[in-house]
Amino acid sequence: MNVESTPTESWAPLADLSQEPLNFQVSRGSGIVEQALSRVLHSLHDKDGVISSFTSFISEA
Amino acid sequence: MPADPVRAAHECAAPWPYKQLDVPALRAAGHPPKPFRELILKVHQRCNLACSYCYVYEMADQSWQDRPLTMSDEIRDAALSRFADHARRHNLAKVRIVLHGGEPLLYGTDRITELVAVARRSFDPQTQVRFGMQTNGALLTEQVVAALVKHGIATGVSLDGAPADNDRHRRTRDGRGSFAAVARGLRLLCRPENRSAYAGLLCTVDPSTDPIACYEQLLGFDPPAIDLLLPHANWQTPPMRLDTTATPYADWLIAVFEHWYEGGAPVRIRLFDDTISLVLGGPSHSEQIGLSPSGLVIVESDGAIEQVDALKSAYAGACATGLHVQHHSFDDALDHPGIVARQIGMAALADECLVCPAVEVCGGGHYAHRYRPGTGFRAPSVHCDDLLVFTRHVYERVADDLGASIGSSK
Numbered sequence: 299m300n301v302e303s304t305p306t307e308s309w310a311p312l313a314d315l316s317q318e319p320l321n322f323q324v325s326r327g328s329g330i331v332e333q334a335l336s337r338v339l340h341s342l343h344d345k346d347g348v349i350s351s352f353t354s355f356i357s358e359a
Numbered sequence: 360m361p362a363d364p365v366r367a368a369h370e371c372a373a374p375w376p377y378k379q380l381d382v383p384a385l386r387a388a389g390h391p392p393k394p395f396r397e398l399i400l401k402v403h404q405r406c407n408l409a410c411s412y413c414y415v416y417e418m419a420d421q422s423w424q425d426r427p428l429t430m431s432d433e434i435r436d437a438a439l440s441r442f443a444d445h446a447r448r449h450n451l452a453k454v455r456i457v458l459h460g461g462e463p464l465l466y467g468t469d470r471i472t473e474l475v476a477v478a479r480r481s482f483d484p485q486t487q488v489r490f491g492m493q494t495n496g497a498l499l500t501e502q503v504v505a506a507l508v509k510h511g512i513a514t515g516v517s518l519d520g521a522p523a524d525n526d527r528h529r530r531t532r533d534g535r536g537s538f539a540a541v542a543r544g545l546r547l548l549c550r551p552e553n554r555s556a557y558a559g560l561l562c563t564v565d566p567s568t569d570p571i572a573c574y575e576q577l578l579g580f581d582p583p584a585i586d587l588l589l590p591h592a593n594w595q596t597p598p599m600r601l602d603t604t605a606t607p608y609a610d611w612l613i614a615v616f617e618h619w620y621e622g623g624a625p626v627r628i629r630l631f632d633d634t635i636s637l638v639l640g641g642p643s644h645s646e647q648i649g650l651s652p653s654g655l656v657i658v659e660s661d662g663a664i665e666q667v668d669a670l671k672s673a674y675a676g677a678c679a680t681g682l683h684v685q686h687h688s689f690d691d692a693l694d695h696p697g698i699v700a701r702q703i704g705m706a707a708l709a710d711e712c713l714v715c716p717a718v719e720v721c722g723g724g725h726y727a728h729r730y731r732p733g734t735g736f737r738a739p740s741v742h743c744d745d746l747l748v749f750t751r752h753v754y755e756r757v758a759d760d761l762g763a764s765i766g767s768s769k
Contacts, residue, residue, distance in 0.1 A: 307716055308716050308719075309638075309716045309717050309718075309719060309720055309754060311638065311639060311640030311719070312638050312639050312640070312754070312757055312758055312761055313639045313640050313761070314640060315639075315640065315641075316640070328760050329623065329624075330620060330623070330624045330635070330760075331635070331639075331757055331760050331761060333624075334632065334635040334636055334639055334641075334757075335639055337632070337636060337641065338636050338639050338640060338641030338642075341636070341641050341642050342641065
């Protein structure tokens with residue numbers, strides 16, 4: 299996993315999980331960031347990633 | 360001017376996308392249509408509340424006055440059949456049907472039960488159909504909640520925080536606050552046997568309120584999820600501002616974000632989850648932020664196939680496609696310029712957005728908030744300043760967190 303620790307001019311993504319397998323064990327950042335990275339990893343493999351309405355609903359990802 | 364009156368109204372009010380977006384050229388350039396995965400059914404046109412900021416009744420579009428009070432069985436069946444055809448044609452493994460209004464519970468639990476049964480019969484077995492509802496919560500009774508649980512309807516409830524704050528905007532027509540009634544309904548949803556029908560809380564941000572008191576109030580109802588919605592506004596009808604700060608919405612959101620983050624994120628907050636996902640290079644699943652394509656379509660009580668209803672805040676007829684479930688398929692809607700504009704990411708953004716360093720995170724904000732008369736929807740969000748400050752805060756917070764962790768592991 300490539301992680302950039304400082305913001306760049308163009309606000310580059312802080313992580314690149316695009317080459318990681320779905321079962322990659324994320325172990326970076328706080329528990330919140332770790333969970334978020336895990337969701338990002340799964341979402342990259344989710345063809346159904348479109349926005350939905352009524353924002354009290356949460357993606358199952 | 361075109362002969363089609365719906366198109367003519369759009370071209371006058373919103374030159375982009377209706378005059379300027381070249382859909383065939385976009386398709387040729389590699390922007391394929393994304394099938395709809397969510398159908399929102401406007402099963403009832405009236406509401407038992409009269410909230411001050413409601414985009415259905417209190418803003419530019421007043422089309423609710425001309426539509427049938429409830430969706431007829433014929434329109435219901437046609438809409439569900441069209442959606443099932445759409446799922447079949449595009450091999451969709453999962454779809455969702457959301458009941459909305461007005462207040463969807465005014466449709467009645469018997470009719471809701473029948474709608475779910477018809478829907479389940481309409482789809483092929485390989486498509487998983489999930490149901491949702493967005494309600495004001497004031498009509499939730501034991502019997503209603505039991506029906507929602509029985510039929511697997513995940514229910515989102517709108518609540519704007521502490522009692523006095525909620526009741527300032529969310530009132531009955533005779534001016535009484537709704538908090539007490541909604542709280543009764545939420546206590547029913549909180550019961551263990553009813554949790555499966557509890558999707559979460561939706562709160563519209565009012566920057567004049569205490570953000571922490573609001574968050575704690577919402578948390579007190581033990582929701583599976585919360586979302587915080589910037590009020591619908593645009594360059595013609597701007598949001599409320601405060602004299603004390605240039606970015607009141609960002610300030611409010613950052614206060615809640617810090618409290619939530621420091622508290623270990625005890626509940627999922629969709630705006631925060633999505634923003635963190637975006638700064639980490641992932642997608643967003645909400646309309647408020649990011650560049651993900653829209654996968655939703657609306658059918659009104661008269662059978663009109665429409666765009667997302669938040670556009671009612673922009674101009675009269677802003678949601679219209681001119682299509683109808685009894686005469687057109689949902690595939691027909693996929694090539695409507697308004698639908699296309701929601702599925703092309705960066706290609707829909709204003710020049711100012713394209714040179715902004717935050718563009719990959721912000722994504723131009725909610726499409727409805729970009730509306731500017733004379734221009735249309737290719738403009739920065741009217742909440743641009745607040746979005747920039749809020750997203751920068753999240754970006755830097757997560758960057759610090761990742762950096763600290765990396766440093767400590769060396």
